Amino acid sequence: MADKTASLKLPDGKSLDFPVLSGSTGPDVVDIRPLYSKTGYFTYDPGFLSTASCTSAITYIDGDQGVLLYRGYPIEQLAVHCDFLEVCYLLLNGELPNKTQKKEFVDIVTHHTMVHEQLARLYQGFRRDAHPMAVMVGVVGALSAFYHDALDINNPQHRTISAFRLIAKMPTIVAMSYKYSIGQPFMYPKNDLSYTANFMRMMFAVPAEEYKPNDVLVRAMDRIFILHADHEQNASTSTVRLSGSSGANPYACIAAGIACLWGPAHGGANEACLEMLEEIGDVSKVPEFIKKVKDKSSHVRLMGFGHRVYKNHDPRAKLMRETCHEVLNELGLHNDRLFKLAIELERIALEDDYFVTRKLYPNVDFYSGIVQRALGIPVAMFTCIFSLARTVGWIAQWQEMISDPEYKIGRPRQLYKGPTKREVKPLDKR
Numbered sequence: 001m002a003d004k005t006a007s008l009k010l011p012d013g014k015s016l017d018f019p020v021l022s023g024s025t026g027p028d029v030v031d032i033r034p035l036y037s038k039t040g041y042f043t044y045d046p047g048f049l050s051t052a053s054c055t056s057a058i059t060y061i062d063g064d065q066g067v068l069l070y071r072g073y074p075i076e077q078l079a080v081h082c083d084f085l086e087v088c089y090l091l092l093n094g095e096l097p098n099k100t101q102k103k104e105f106v107d108i109v110t111h112h113t114m115v116h117e118q119l120a121r122l123y124q125g126f127r128r129d130a131h132p133m134a135v136m137v138g139v140v141g142a143l144s145a146f147y148h149d150a151l152d153i154n155n156p157q158h159r160t161i162s163a164f165r166l167i168a169k170m171p172t173i174v175a176m177s178y179k180y181s182i183g184q185p186f187m188y189p190k191n192d193l194s195y196t197a198n199f200m201r202m203m204f205a206v207p208a209e210e211y212k213p214n215d216v217l218v219r220a221m222d223r224i225f226i227l228h229a230d231h232e233q234n235a236s237t238s239t240v241r242l243s244g245s246s247g248a249n250p251y252a253c254i255a256a257g258i259a260c261l262w263g264p265a266h267g268g269a270n271e272a273c274l275e276m277l278e279e280i281g282d283v284s285k286v287p288e289f290i291k292k293v294k295d296k297s298s299h300v301r302l303m304g305f306g307h308r309v310y311k312n313h314d315p316r317a318k319l320m321r322e323t324c325h326e327v328l329n330e331l332g333l334h335n336d337r338l339f340k341l342a343i344e345l346e347r348i349a350l351e352d353d354y355f356v357t358r359k360l361y362p363n364v365d366f367y368s369g370i371v372q373r374a375l376g377i378p379v380a381m382f383t384c385i386f387s388l389a390r391t392v393g394w395i396a397q398w399q400e401m402i403s404d405p406e407y408k409i410g411r412p413r414q415l416y417k418g419p420t421k422r423e424v425k426p427l428d429k430r
């Protein structure tokens with residue numbers, strides 16, 4: 001029995017008490033599960049602004065304080081002390097690995113990086129100029145055709161194998177989507193490289209030449225992966241949970257997450273941000289652009305600014321900003337036109353009353369697009385990289401949901417405003 005209750009007074013004057021549940025940190029929640037059965041009312045919360053859809057022990061965000069914790073560890077510490085696979089282990093298992101656990105984990109992931117040759121042939125069915133996220137939705141969804149019959153999602157071991165496969169194969173699949181789009185041969189994974197160096201090699205190497213990974217650039221990409229690994233119950237994660245709640249194949253559920261992530265209000269933001277910088281074109285055009293953003297009738301948004309949850313600062317943005325400087329220094333790109341433009345846009349927006357009063361700050365994607373562009377990643381691939389990184393979060397959340405004794409198929413209700421019951425007239429009488 002909960003210590004606290006919240007009362008709801010109904011229009012007929014009756015009032016009802018609901019238990020208030022407390023998490024380990026963060027706002028309490030009013031448990032309204034019996035609301036409909038006891039009162040006949042639903043709650044109305046489009047966009048889930050005030051709704052906790054599940055219990056989770058994976059990621060915690062305090063948007064007002066700019067805090068992001070994976071399994072209790074601050075993102076600022078994870079980004080500095082861990083690599084991406086350690087973070088994957090943490091998200092999946094709840095604890096950071098020791099040396100032996102890490103070695104074993106890296107070994108398993110490394111030995112699952114190849115994809116079935118038949119999957120490689122699937123790419124030929126796509127147009128070369130298809131958006132790589134469209135290809136990703138198709139190819140990751142197709143993994144379910146390779147791993148379905150023998151998969152029992154109620155078996156924890158089967159779920160773990162699915163997690164390993166997805167984490168291991170995503171870099172290969174993302175890199176293949178890129179290689180296909182530019183007409184170059186697929187590069188097979190190389191097991192003596194780290195997870196991230198291997199990904200960069202599969203992206204940028206050609207069979208005709210040796211490829212030497214650059215440590216600074218590999219570290220930058222690894223940080224992009226860490227910062228995007230999980231983010232609580234965001235739109236794509238909720239999509240994965242909702243699709244998974246019917247008991248669907250996990251690879252198909254991850255494909256659903258990829259589809260959701262593609263949108264410019266979510267993972268597509270860094271791509272949209274770079275397109276916006278290209279459109280502005282020059283530092284001298286920044287004031288004019290800001291004016292357009294502030295004019296609501298223009299429907300123009302400052303991409304890479306604002307966040308549904310972070311209303312103070314996005315802690316990932318600060319880390320990405322640091323990485324951005326490191327990468328531009330390493331490559332001697334500090335005078336890059338778009339980078340200078342981004343810095344000026346950031347400066348003006350941070351001083352402008354419109355953005356300050358609405359608590360709109362740069363988010364992680366404002367800088368991650370600039371970093372990825374400097375690394376040589378084409379703009380259309382940005383969201384694919386995000387989906388690679390977020391796969392571990394999606395699969396950890398899916399695992400948590402399936403093993404939760406309170407899990408039910410997701411089935412929201414609605415406030416119906418359509419026609420009430422009416423009679424169908426035969427065609428000649430309409």
Ligand code: CMC
Nearest residue numbers: 264265266267269293301302303304305306307308358363
């Ligand atoms: N540029 C200009 N105005 C904005 C922006 C923006 N980027 N974001 C919000 N606003 C305004 C909005 O017009 C509204 O103004 P008013 O109160 O006068 O009507 C106010 O700020 C509140 O906006 P909202 O749309 O109610 O806020 P939200 O929490 O629903 O939206 C958001 C969050 C991320 C969708 C939005 O800020 C946005 O569209 N940002 C640009 C896209 C972007 O960078 N997305 C990446 C998010 S980080 C990556 C991830 O985690 O997926």
